[in-house]
Amino acid sequence: MSVLTVPEKLEKLRELMRNRHVDALIVMSADPHMSEYLPDYWKARQWLSGFSGSVGTLVVTQKFAGLWADGRYWVQAEQQLIGSGFDLQKLTSDESSTHLAWIEKNLQSESVIVVNGHTLSIQQFKALEHTARLNHYKLETQQDLVGEIWVDRPELPSEKIHLMPEGLNALSRKEKIQAIRESLANKNIAGHFISSLDDIAWVLNARGQDVEYNPVFLSHFYINSEQAILFIDAEKVDVRIQQALAADGIEIRNYEDTAKFLSNISDASVLLDPAKVSIFHEQVIAKDIRVVYDINPSTLFKSRKHESEIAHIRHAMVKDGVALCHFFHWLEKALHHGESISELTIDEKITAFRAQQDGFIGPSFSTIAGFNANGALPHYRATEEHYSFIEGDGLLLIDSGGQYVDGTTDITRVVPVGTPTGQQKRDYTLVLKCHIALAKTIYPEGLAAPLLDSICRNTLWQHGLDYRHGTGHGVGFALNVHEGPQVLSYYAPIHAYSKLREGMIISNEPGLYHEGQYGIRIENLVANKLHSGFEKTYGEFLEFETLTLCPIHLDCIVVDMLTNEEKDWLNGYHQTVQERLAEHLSGDVLDWLIYNTRKI
Numbered sequence: 202m203s204v205l206t207v208p209e210k211l212e213k214l215r216e217l218m219r220n221r222h223v224d225a226l227i228v229m230s231a232d233p234h235m236s237e238y239l240p241d242y243w244k245a246r247q248w249l250s251g252f253s254g255s256v257g258t259l260v261v262t263q264k265f266a267g268l269w270a271d272g273r274y275w276v277q278a279e280q281q282l283i284g285s286g287f288d289l290q291k292l293t294s295d296e297s298s299t300h301l302a303w304i305e306k307n308l309q310s311e312s313v314i315v316v317n318g319h320t321l322s323i324q325q326f327k328a329l330e331h332t333a334r335l336n337h338y339k340l341e342t343q344q345d346l347v348g349e350i351w352v353d354r355p356e357l358p359s360e361k362i363h364l365m366p367e368g369l370n371a372l373s374r375k376e377k378i379q380a381i382r383e384s385l386a387n388k389n390i391a392g393h394f395i396s397s398l399d400d401i402a403w404v405l406n407a408r409g410q411d412v413e414y415n416p417v418f419l420s421h422f423y424i425n426s427e428q429a430i431l432f433i434d435a436e437k438v439d440v441r442i443q444q445a446l447a448a449d450g451i452e453i454r455n456y457e458d459t460a461k462f463l464s465n466i467s468d469a470s471v472l473l474d475p476a477k478v479s480i481f482h483e484q485v486i487a488k489d490i491r492v493v494y495d496i497n498p499s500t501l502f503k504s505r506k507h508e509s510e511i512a513h514i515r516h517a518m519v520k521d522g523v524a525l526c527h528f529f530h531w532l533e534k535a536l537h538h539g540e541s542i543s544e545l546t547i548d549e550k551i552t553a554f555r556a557q558q559d560g561f562i563g564p565s566f567s568t569i570a571g572f573n574a575n576g577a578l579p580h581y582r583a584t585e586e587h588y589s590f591i592e593g594d595g596l597l598l599i600d601s602g603g604q605y606v607d608g609t610t611d612i613t614r615v616v617p618v619g620t621p622t623g624q625q626k627r628d629y630t631l632v633l634k635c636h637i638a639l640a641k642t643i644y645p646e647g648l649a650a651p652l653l654d655s656i657c658r659n660t661l662w663q664h665g666l667d668y669r670h671g672t673g674h675g676v677g678f679a680l681n682v683h684e685g686p687q688v689l690s691y692y693a694p695i696h697a698y699s700k701l702r703e704g705m706i707i708s709n710e711p712g713l714y715h716e717g718q719y720g721i722r723i724e725n726l727v728a729n730k731l732h733s734g735f736e737k738t739y740g741e742f743l744e745f746e747t748l749t750l751c752p753i754h755l756d757c758i759v760v761d762m763l764t765n766e767e768k769d770w771l772n773g774y775h776q777t778v779q780e781r782l783a784e785h786l787s788g789d790v791l792d793w794l795i796y797n798t799r800k801i
Contacts, residue, residue: 207251207285208502213350214249224312227302227329228259231320233397234481237683238566241355243320245347247355254580258300259287265307269300272364272669273579276716280587285592294692301332306428310337318342318481323473323494326480342480360410362437363419365444369607369679370406371507376450377404377499378429384498391468392425394459397477401682403503405446408679409437409621414566415681416604420490421482425468428452432459460485469750474500493672496698500686505704511728513708514748517608517679518726520558522750522778523785526602526610528554529752530793536618542591544570544583547599555603558618559670565602565609565682572597572618576720579670579712581786594619596629596719596757602682611682611708612749613724617757629721629757630712634660635711636723637767639672639745640774643732646741649699650707654691657711666713673707674727701743705729709745725749725776750778752797774784774801 205213218226223780232243237255246252246259250266254274260267267290278289292298304314321329321342348354366504372380381404385393395401398417401407409418411624420433429451432643438446438453454462463471464484470491475498475749486492491721506514507566528551535542547570555561571581572589576598583589591597604610610771615629639657650673655662659673671781673689676682686698687705701707710724735742752775763771786794 207249207287210249210350211261211266211286212640214346215260217346217349218261218263218315218759220343221315221346221795222313223315223346224262225308226259227300227316227321227689229316229320229325229346230255231322231709233319234398234419235322235419235477235479236398236415238415240358240412242357242610242697244321245351248351249347250282250287251285252278252287253582254278260300264307267300268301271296274659276578277541277581279517280524295572297680301328304334304338305332305470308336308338311339312336313339313341315341315344315346317345318345318484318752319345321480323475323478323480323483326483327475332412334579336714339508339656342484346428350637355801357434358411359434359436360405360418361439362409362433363680364442364443364626365406366606367508369513369681371509373468374404374406374446374451377406378424378449378451381498382503383423383424385472386426387767388493389470390472391470392423392466393472393498394463394478394482395424395474395475395499396479396482397497397500399677399684400477400497400499400503402680403677405431405451413563414604414681416562417681419443419456423462424468430462432452432462434455463487466490473496481710481719496686500684501698504684504687505702506678506703506706506728510708511748512609513706514678514728517560517603517605517610517791518748518750519781519785520560520605521555521603521608521610521612523559524554525551525751525788526613526782526786526794527557529614529797530790532616533793534708534789536595542574544575544588545585545589547591547597548583548601551599551601555610558603558605560606562604564604565604565611569598569600569613571720573719574717576615576699577714577718579668579714579720579722591618594621596621596625596721598720598722600722602725604679605625606679608679609677610749611724611726612751613710613712613722614719614751614754615723615757616754620683621757625719625721626757626759627762628666628715630759630762631660631664632713632721632723633665633753633758633771634763636709636725638768639709639711640725640747641766641770643742643744644701645739646703646731646743647700648743649693649695649700650687650689651699653701654689657689657709658691661711661713668712670710670712672711673709676706676708687762701729703729703731703743704718706748709747711774723753747774749775750781752794754799755799755801758801763801768801775799 671690712722
């Protein structure tokens with residue numbers, strides 16, 4: 202069977218659209234669980250357009266095909282869309298830059314718009330429906346047009362699930378389900394349908410392998426006062442796990458039976474998270490059922506790690522730090538001896554060193570190793586078709602992470618190669634100052650997370666500089682490397698669930714990117730903990746405990762640009778890194794650690 206080119210796929214799709222009298226097709230980057238990382242079966246946007254970034258939306262008409270992507274992907278998208286027939290549409294914070302604004306401007310009244318309802322959240326549907334109503338469009342969500350021309354579409358994954366080792370989770374399955382039931386009772390809601398995979402994995406203290414990088418499994422979950430039903434391919438659940446779930450009152454039903462079940466529920470009301478449940482599932486619920494739209498209670502519960510869980514994460518950070526010391530020592534030595542090293546080599550080596558650690562499962566996301574201009578692409582990924590060698594002078598940006606049985610890591614470091622320029626050193630130091638500013642911040646408990654972003658970015662702003670991604674995202678406990686509701690970005694809306702609470706883990710990752718030249722990002726994970734130094738006259742205050750343990754490269758710092766307080770923070774951080782990691786290292790790697798955590 203010959204492989205279709207992107208233009209050939211577009212032509213087949215347009216022919217199908219003509220036959221179905223469809224004026225516009227919207228293709229989302231999603232699955233029925235509104236996941237960030239998708240099983241191959243649901244990568245319709247990537248298959249159709251060739252754009253491999255993790256986020257993007259397509260709109261196809263007979264005369265136009267566009268990809269909407271935000272600033273993290275503009276350079277990548279421009280490269281991947283060459284000759285495809287798709288035009289990059291640069292998505293910004295301006296409402297006029299969205300695909301909905303384009304549709305409103307370019308489609309005639311009575312136009313028929315199709316989008317696969319399995320890949321559209323309730324929240325997204327309501328926005329699209331509003332546009333359709335205002336402009337008298339006809340909106341259909343029951344067709345999967347891309348699926349009809351995708352003849353070699355991959356199968357859904359079928360990997361076995363497993364239960365987490367005893368002692369890792371602070372709460373049992375029963376306790377978590379009971380907490381959700383109490384939350385529902387407090388809101389006078391009878392039932393709750395959950396589609397988000399990390400929520401289900403958290404509730405069940407189980408993990409899977411259905412999605413690359415995220416240890417989750419395809420499933421849906423329904424809870425009411427008497428039932429707890431897991432909708433999953435039963436072949437994924439061995440007899441031992443079935444028995445364990447049954448002992449906790451959890452019934453297993455077929456993954457495909459959700460629509461039939463929801464159309465026949467007898468509960469008077471049901472809770473749906475509008476950002477995490479598809480419009481397909483919402484529309485099959487009987488019309489006499491009261492639907493309540495709100496965040497999943499489990500999302501709030503899992504965002505606040507218990508102290509015992511943070512202790513496990515600290516242990517995972519030690520293992521990750523040890524692996525990284527071995528890696529950076531190898532890298533420095535290899536570069537010194539003139540070995541041929543590519544960005545692909547970086548990915549292979551850093552994963553190999555992590556794999557030597559107990560409890561390592563795999564990367565927590567695709568490693569970003571970008572040298573010079575490639576480092577200016579925030580979500581760059583080297584491939585066999587496009588990669589660079591690490592040679593000459595410049596900056597090497599490495600963003601990587603590991604999934605361990607007892608924690609999830611995410612770290613970015615920048616390595617000076619050869620002789621960096623004065624401007625590169627200045628920029629590196631500015632980003633470091635931003636990182637330290639956030640790391641040192643003390644703030645009222647319950648502060649909306651996006652409000653902290655300006656503290657971090659302020660140093661860059663004073664130089665007319667900025668970056669187009671958020672400063673921080675939530676991180677799961679041996680779960681997804683990106684989780685909510687906490688997000689630290691002034692682009693993010695502030696709502697009732699934006700508040701920072703004790704036990705939340707978030708990334709601290711300011712950056713700076715000069716297109717075609719180089720990129721800089723310095724990232725650690727931090728935990729929100731109570732600050733004990735104040736009287737409680739004005740309530741509780743929080744501070745950040747830095748969890749990540751790895752030296753921040755010193756050779757690119759313009760020391761005179763740092764204040765005494767910033768030097769003290771960096772020296773204190775490096776002292777902690779040395780104390781926590783030294784006992785696990787020896788020989789040249791230990792010497793490397795000691796030298797790279799020296800005081801400045």
